Amino acid sequence: MTEFSFFDDVYAVVRLVPAGRVTTYGAIAKYLGSARSSRMVGWALNGSHSVVPKVPAHRVVNRNGILSGKHHFETFTTMCDSLKAEGVLVDDDVVVDFKNILWDPSLELTIER
DNA sequence: GCATTGACGAAGG
DNA sequence: CCCTTCGCCAATG
Secondary structure, three states: OOOOHHHEEEEEEEHOOOOOOEEHHHHHHHHHOOOOHHHHHHHHHHHHHHHHOOOOOOHHEEOOOOOOOOHOOOOOOOOOOOOOOOOOOEEOOOOHHHHEEEEOHHHOOOOOO
């Protein structure tokens, strides 16, 4: 049986991120119930290479909107190129209007009162 | 088995 | 406002 854990939750949430939007490690962590486990999110994405379906990790940036994980992709431009391909403007490894395109699961998936 | 690191974030000084 | 420290959990050395 596939052992579901924090990592699997991260993958699931990231796959829910619509194209043209980005999310943050903290947002995912917070959505999972551990706002301070943002490091685990990054760690989980570190293993996303062997996960199927492929996880759009390029839509996950740090809370500054910086492509902090670009170094973990095939090339240093894979992340920004993927984002640009989805309509996300990236300038100097920083997402433009990051706050505007931020897709927070805790907000977008918030249980409507 | 303990110490350090890791694609982070918030809080404290 | 900038820098430092803690927290969080897992993996690696």
